Amino acid sequence: MWRALLLCVFVLLSKVSKLNSHQRKPQKHYCASIIVISFVSVSSAHFFRVVIPLVIPPSLAITVWSILKKDFMVEVGKWPMFTLLSPEEVKSIRQACVFGSLANEVVYITESGEVFAFGVNCSNCLGTGDGQSTVAPKKIEALCGKKIVSLSYGSGPHVLLATKDGEIYAWGHNGYSQLGNGTAGQGLIPFLVSSMVYDKKAVEVACGSHHSMMLTPEGEVYAWGYNNCGQVGSGSTANQPTPRRVANSLQSKKALAIACGQTSSMAVADNGEVYGWGYNGSGQLGIGNNGNQLTPCRLAGLQGVCVQQIVCGYAHTLALTDEGLLYAWGANNYGQLGTGNKTNQPVPAVVEIAACHSSYTSAAKTQNGQVYMWGQCRGQSITLPHLTHFTCTDDVFACFASPAVMWRLLTVEQDDHLTVAQSLQREFNSSETSDLKFCVEGKYIHVHKAVLKIRCEHFRTMFQSYWSEDEKEVIEINQFTYPVYHSFLEYLYTDSVNLPPEDAIGLLDLATSYCENRLKKLCQQIIKRGIAEENAFSLLSAAVRYDAMDLEEFCFKFCVNHLTAVTNTDAFWQMDGNLLKEFISKASKCGAFRN
Ligand SMILES: *[C@@H]1O[C@H](CO)[C@@H](O)[C@H](O)[C@H]1NC(C)=O
Numbered sequence: 001m002w003r004a005l006l007l008c009v010f011v012l013l014s015k016v017s018k019l020n021s022h023q024r025k026p027q028k029h030y031c032a033s034i035i036v037i038s039f040v041s042v043s044s045a046h047f048f049r050v051v052i053p054l055v056i057p058p059s060l061a062i063t064v065w066s067i068l069k070k071d072f073m074v075e076v077g078k079w080p081m082f083t084l085l086s087p088e089e090v091k092s093i094r095q096a097c098v099f100g101s102l103a104n105e106v107v108y109i110t111e112s113g114e115v116f117a118f119g120v121n122c123s124n125c126l127g128t129g130d131g132q133s134t135v136a137p138k139k140i141e142a143l144c145g146k147k148i149v150s151l152s153y154g155s156g157p158h159v160l161l162a163t164k165d166g167e168i169y170a171w172g173h174n175g176y177s178q179l180g181n182g183t184a185g186q187g188l189i190p191f192l193v194s195s196m197v198y199d200k201k202a203v204e205v206a207c208g209s210h211h212s213m214m215l216t217p218e219g220e221v222y223a224w225g226y227n228n229c230g231q232v233g234s235g236s237t238a239n240q241p242t243p244r245r246v247a248n249s250l251q252s253k254k255a256l257a258i259a260c261g262q263t264s265s266m267a268v269a270d271n272g273e274v275y276g277w278g279y280n281g282s283g284q285l286g287i288g289n290n291g292n293q294l295t296p297c298r299l300a301g302l303q304g305v306c307v308q309q310i311v312c313g314y315a316h317t318l319a320l321t322d323e324g325l326l327y328a329w330g331a332n333n334y335g336q337l338g339t340g341n342k343t344n345q346p347v348p349a350v351v352e353i354a355a356c357h358s359s360y361t362s363a364a365k366t367q368n369g370q371v372y373m374w375g376q377c378r379g380q381s382i383t384l385p386h387l388t389h390f391t392c393t394d395d396v397f398a399c400f401a402s403p404a405v406m407w408r409l410l411t412v413e414q415d416d417h418l419t420v421a422q423s424l425q426r427e428f429n430s431s432e433t434s435d436l437k438f439c440v441e442g443k444y445i446h447v448h449k450a451v452l453k454i455r456c457e458h459f460r461t462m463f464q465s466y467w468s469e470d471e472k473e474v475i476e477i478n479q480f481t482y483p484v485y486h487s488f489l490e491y492l493y494t495d496s497v498n499l500p501p502e503d504a505i506g507l508l509d510l511a512t513s514y515c516e517n518r519l520k521k522l523c524q525q526i527i528k529r530g531i532a533e534e535n536a537f538s539l540l541s542a543a544v545r546y547d548a549m550d551l552e553e554f555c556f557k558f559c560v561n562h563l564t565a566v567t568n569t570d571a572f573w574q575m576d577g578n579l580l581k582e583f584i585s586k587a588s589k590c591g592a593f594r595n
């Protein structure tokens with residue numbers, strides 16, 4: 001019966017294009033009229049075709065494929081641990097991984113290739129050698145300068161990584177020999193596993209809770225560590241102290257990708273076949289027969305589909321085909337399979353799937369860059385793929401997975417793109433692009449008429465054609481000092497003011513006469529922050545002069561509170577007669593001279 005159903009799905013699918021080829025790229029002409037049968041029963045195994053509930057017009061699907069090629073900017077800022085770092089340190093990060101049962105451990109790699117770790121020292125998983133927890137990043141000397149291409153972690157946690165040269169390093173929890181060095185003592189510093197694998201190189205690594213896997217460039221899979229359910233694929237349930245080639249039905253296959261659930265393992269062969277072994281209590285192996293599998297077993301239910309990516313959650317598995325179709329199987333206690341009952345609807349092709357062995361969360365990104373999540377999301381069980389506003393699946397894990405760990409080694413794209421605001425900021429006082437100069441106290445400031453007109457009503461009026469200023473290339477300013485006029489123009493380009501309080505009074509004057517209300521407020525803030533006994537009276541006088549009532553009130557209170565000290569300053573004695581009288585009268589009214 002299942003064969004008939006599958007056949008039915010595939011006949012329908014093959015209207016779009018012929019199957020069985022593994023080189024096909026996601027189809028441009030993605031068809032909007034596929035009839036999807038969303039679940040197929042394979043005797044005791046259940047495969048679900050996850051239907052992303054979204055309608056996109058086929059024409060759009062064509063255009064968006066090109067957008068996809070542009071990588072979306074990924075940031076580490078969404079993971080709380082990074083708030084411990086300075087903005088400069090965050091900016092230097094090129095790759096990062098947050099892990100641990102409470103997402104309290106971090107490894108990151110900087111622009112210059114230095115490797116750091118910080119967080120809780122659970123099982124010595126920081127690899128720093130001293131076994132200490134730390135809030136300040138510590139360098140992992142042994143790894144600095146090595147280009148890291150793949151990194152994974154277990155629940156112990158233990159950390160496993162592969163370098164560009166194919167070296168494999170491991171450290172942290174080793175209670176089940178998951179470091180692969182033949183012993184079960186904890187690894188304080190990175191241990192070079194390569195020597196235990198006859199110097200085989202690795203292109204990808206994956207960790208389950210306490211077992212480890214690596215994939216070689218030749219497509220061989222090696223596994224070691226905890227083996228209580230056969231997750232090492234050795235045919236027994238004895239823990240595996242050193243890396244061992246996963247053979248049997250995988251022996252003659254070239255593997256393309258590997259993934260680990262908590263206690264299960266998956267591999268995708270280059271012909272699109274999927275193999276699973278280890279624990280099968282929730283059907284996560286997707287095989288028809290009963291029992292945990294001690295050796296790799298091909299997923300017959302996926303016959304005829306060409307899988308290209310595979311990821312495992314705690315006890316569920318997601319597989320993505322070369323046509324952008326998403327299959328899910330295994331545990332569904334939080335809805336992590338995303339099984340909707342929608343039939344007969346257009347579906348967008350999926351291009352990336354995401355899951356992590358320590359969570360029940362699933363995520364996928366579609367061809368047009370939309371990111372969906374389902375499963376356990378911050379305590380809620382979301383049973384249908386839910387469209388988010390994220391641009392990458394990593395953000396789903398940062399914000400909705402528990403623990404909020406990374407599902408993969410995060411790569412931060414170096415971005416030299418400037419925003420409009422940054423570009424504008426850079427062009428302030430640029431003689432290269434400017435079309436106007438101001439001359440203040442004999443010094444020149446280069447600006448752009450268009451910018452001034454856009455940013456300030458005063459200039460918009462000034463540059464209307466009937467003003468003579470419009471023809472000029474240099475405008476002389478005599479009414480304001482250089483620091484004041486300079487920071488005014490700079491404010492128009494940057495939105496911010498950087499002036500000492502004494503000069504801010506001059507700028508307040510300017511802002512008042514140009515009717516720049518926001519600038520007025522900024523100046524008042526600067527003055528309030530900079531008030532002191534020595535300048536309190538001159539600031540008060542200025543506030544009165546520039547009609548800044550709020551500021552006047554503030555300065556007045558300050559003067560009353562510090563009456564003895566401020567009356568001993570020069571500014572007090574230089575105060576204008578009327579202003580002084582007014583001050584004394586107001587101060588006496590509020591009881592300043594009572595004793
Ligand atoms: C670091 O973790 C290890 C293993 O959990 C423990 O033995 C050690 O005492 C810890 N060190 C500190 C300073 O907490």
Ligand SMILES: *[C@@H]1O[C@H](CO)[C@@H](O)[C@H](O)[C@H]1NC(C)=O
Pocket residue numbers: 181182183185186187188191
């Ligand atoms: C394996 O790691 C342990 C703990 O770091 C260490 O004591 C032992 O010497 C290592 N074994 C080998 C063969 O390197």
Ligand SMILES: *[C@@H]1O[C@H](CO)[C@@H](O)[C@H](O)[C@H]1NC(C)=O
Pocket residue numbers: 044045046280281282283284285286287288289290291292
């Ligand atoms: C293995 O998974 C299948 C479903 O795919 C399930 O019927 C079977 O009971 C599982 N085996 C065990 C030991 O739970």
Ligand SMILES: *[C@@H]1O[C@H](CO)[C@@H](O)[C@H](O)[C@H]1NC(C)=O
Pocket residue numbers: 341
């Ligand atoms: C899906 O639809 C089938 C048939 O209409 C129904 O038996 C099943 O209960 C539905 N499942 C869910 C989760 O709604």
Ligand SMILES: *[C@@H]1O[C@H](CO)[C@@H](O)[C@H](O)[C@H]1NC(C)=O
Pocket residue numbers: 429430431444445446486
């Ligand atoms: C503005 O540019 C001129 C010439 O390019 C330069 O001499 C001057 O120092 C600059 N002023 C500021 C504040 O950067």
